[in-house]
Amino acid sequence: MSKQLTDLEHDLALLRQMLRIRRFEEKSAELYSAMKIRGFLHLYIGEEAVAVGVAEALGAEDAVVATYREHGHAMVRGMSMRAIMAEMYGKLDGCCRGRGGSMHLFGVKERLYGGNAIVGGGLPVAVGLALADKLQGNNRVTCCCFGEGAVAEGEFHESMNLAALWNLPVLFACENNLYAMGTALELSESVTNLTEKTAGYGVPSAAVDGMDVVAVEAAAKQAVATIRQSGGPYFLESRTYRFRAHSMFDPELYRSKDEVEQWKQRCPIENLKTQLQQQGWLDDAKWAALEKEVADEVADAVAFAEQSDWEPVEELTRFVYSDREG
Amino acid sequence: MTETRKTTYREALNEGLREALQQDERVFLMGEDVGHYGGCFAVSKGLLEEFGPERIRDTPLSESTFTGAGIGAALGGMRPIVEIMTVNFSLLALDQIMNNAATYLHMSGGLFNVPLVIRMATGGGKQLAAQHSHSLEGWYAHIPGIKVLCPATMEDARGMLWPALLDPDPVLIFEPAVLYPMEGTLPEKPTPVAIEGAKVLHQGKDLSLISYGSSLHKSLAAAEQLAGEGIAAEVIDLRCLRPLDDTTIIGSVSKTHRALIVDEGWRSGSLSAEISARIMEQAFYQLDAPVERVCSAEVPMPYAKHLEEAALPQVETIVATARRMLNG
Incomplete structure (x- = not known):
């Protein structure tokens, strides 16, 4: 049965969002090589379907706690490419005035509580945000995104227990890209089926093909519906793959080129694009127009970051403590 | 009243x-x-x-x-x-x-x-x-x-x-x-307190005992004992360890010209080291004697009572150190 027009429009919007993340990050890698961006740069390329799909299940009132691989999460929460690029340039117009960089993107209107670069460190914070909502009677969900590496941290288990014990509305959105930096899942976990891990805490769980944005969206909507109904947590594992190196310093000794190539055949963008083409919804002209629109947005973000000012050094010690009282 | x-x-x-x-x-x-x-x-x-x-x-x-x-x-x-x-x-x-x-x-x-x-x-x-x-x-x-x-x-x-x-x-x-x-x-009706600034709890002109927490009470007891010997010790309760109240510390040392820091933390790389450094930086020429410290012994805290007491700052050590600083 063919899809309805509105579904196809929606799929095109998902494709556009994934393409924005892809092209933005490809440019970021270039700018890293050109020494415009420094520090660590962790690319999400290959994993775009996860953030895009999960975000579809959340509303503006919901909160997101993410990791150091979070350019995509910031974008799907509505942060502009300009604010992210300027942040990576270390400029004043960056979302955090250039103080956080690639790994620490924060946004108030996006309700994005970082960018946490300590693996597992965001989980307790997400539990606390959900606790605040529960105590204040807010009907909101906190989505905590983390990689499968975090499952090995004590904070994962503590957070799972506490969220279940206190029945807190947290979507634990695990992005399983199979490698904790360079350590394969089977080298670090005794049980590699992650959805089994939460049973001991009484947290319902599901796994989804993280290379299929439509599937991720459906699974995330199911998960959030469960959370809103029960008030309690849910664990959703998206099985995905990082096409690029862990960071710009990674020689990728731990996985074969064949393996990477096989996963690239499952590229979430190519797959959805092909589907839409086959359904006659996306022709070459439409695709070219989409590419151009995204390329223009990326170019605009780079130009914006280039011309943004540096924060005056005199403000170095500002915001160690709050300027205001109460 | x-x-x-x-x-x-x-x-x-x-x-x-x-x-x-x-x-x-x-x-x-x-x-x-x-x-x-x-x-x-x-x-x-x-x-x-x-x-x-x-x-x-x-x-x-x-x-x-x-x-x-x-x-x-x-x-x-x-x-x-x-x-x-x-x-x-x-x-x-x-x-x-x-x-x-x-x-x-x-x-x-x-x-x-x-x-x-x-x-x-x-x-x-x-x-x-x-x-x-x-x-x-x-x-x-x-x-x-x-x-x-x-x-x-x-x-x-x-x-x-x-x-x-x-x-x-x-x-x-x-x-x-x-x-x-x-x-x-x-x-009966307590007044609000501030969470900044140290307090001088005991006035004195001969040396400053700079302390906080449980060591503060040992410092107050030491000041009382020293008073009996004719030594007027000023006792400062730091209250707030970050940020430190440099003004009160330096003001006191500038008056007494001698500083003894009593801190239950270990000595190496410690808060007492920080306070000592600040006195050197801000009141070096006010000093009549080197800044001294009474800290915990650099051991993991032992269980046995006599060993624990030996590890912690004690009134006698504070008094003896103060006396030595005054009388050489």
């Missing part, structure tokens, strides 16, 4: 907690055994019955996660008080305190402040050995982004919590465990 009433340090803390819970609906307490047990040191006794399990929350033994949950709840609009049983246990939560609570505001370019209060017991003197007795507040005072308090008086035990909760940033309150049963008085 203000009417006073008898109390204990423990009861004063309890009173501060009760008042905070009464005054602000957003305030809640969470930690290990704060509810049904009544608090490991009975500080939160009776609060569960009065305020209920939503606001007095017993937690699992998950220091890192309930501290992180405090950070999240603070970000989400609540005013949490996280109790960690002892400072040694707080090391399990150090990631959350250091990497999240202390950094969020600066790292986010001023977007997200963390109005969180963390309380914990600290210090030795109860024969609890090497995993329950250390004084690590000096470590915490090393970290920009948090404020570090150590109430040593009844007024501060009762009064420091509320302004700490009003503070927009993370505040750590260290309660010397040995002081919990200490008796004293409070005014």
Whole structure:
């Protein structure tokens, strides 16, 4: 049965969002090589379907706690490419005035509580945000995104227990890209089926093909519906793959080129694009127009970051403590 | 003359907690055994019955996660008080305190402040050995982004919590465990206290004893003994370990020209070293003698009473050091 027009429009919007993340990050890698961006740069390329799909299940009132691989999460929460690029340039117009960089993107209107670069460190914070909502009677969900590496941290288990014990509305959105930096899942976990891990805490769980944005969206909507109904947590594992190196310093000794190539055949963008083409919804002209629109947005973000000012050094010690009282 | 009433340090803390819970609906307490047990040191006794399990929350033994949950709840609009049983246990939560609570505001370019209060017991003197007795507040005072308090008086035990909760940033309150049963008085209607600045508790002209927490009381006892020998020691209660009140310290040293720092922390790389350095930087030419320190012996705290006493600063050591500084 063919899809309805509105579904196809929606799929095109998902494709556009994934393409924005892809092209933005490809440019970021270039700018890293050109020494415009420094520090660590962790690319999400290959994993775009996860953030895009999960975000579809959340509303503006919901909160997101993410990791150091979070350019995509910031974008799907509505942060502009300009604010992210300027942040990576270390400029004043960056979302955090250039103080956080690639790994620490924060946004108030996006309700994005970082960018946490300590693996597992965001989980307790997400539990606390959900606790605040529960105590204040807010009907909101906190989505905590983390990689499968975090499952090995004590904070994962503590957070799972506490969220279940206190029945807190947290979507634990695990992005399983199979490698904790360079350590394969089977080298670090005794049980590699992650959805089994939460049973001991009484947290319902599901796994989804993280290379299929439509599937991720459906699974995330199911998960959030469960959370809103029960008030309690849910664990959703998206099985995905990082096409690029862990960071710009990674020689990728731990996985074969064949393996990477096989996963690239499952590229979430190519797959959805092909589907839409086959359904006659996306022709070459439409695709070219989409590419151009995204390329223009990326170019605009780079130009914006280039011309943004540096924060005056005199403000170095500002915001160690709050300027205001109460 | 203000009417006073008898109390204990423990009861004063309890009173501060009760008042905070009464005054602000957003305030809640969470930690290990704060509810049904009544608090490991009975500080939160009776609060569960009065305020209920939503606001007095017993937690699992998950220091890192309930501290992180405090950070999240603070970000989400609540005013949490996280109790960690002892400072040694707080090391399990150090990631959350250091990497999240202390950094969020600066790292986010001023977007997200963390109005969180963390309380914990600290210090030795109860024969609890090497995993329950250390004084690590000096470590915490090393970290920009948090404020570090150590109430040593009844007024501060009762009064420091509320302004700490009003503070927009993370505040750590260290309660010397040995002081919990200490008796004293409070005014019938106590006045608010500030959570900044040191206080001169005993005036003197011959040397400055700079101290805080349980060592403060040893310093006061030493000052009394020294007075009998004709030595007028000034005693400073630091109260707030970060930020340090340079003005009061330097003002006192400029008057007495001699400084003895009494700190239950270890000497190496310590808060006492920091205070000594500041005196050198700001009042070197005011000094008539080198700055000296009485600190804990650099050993993991032993269990046996005589060994623990030998490891901790004692009145006799303070008196002997002061005497030597005056008389050569």
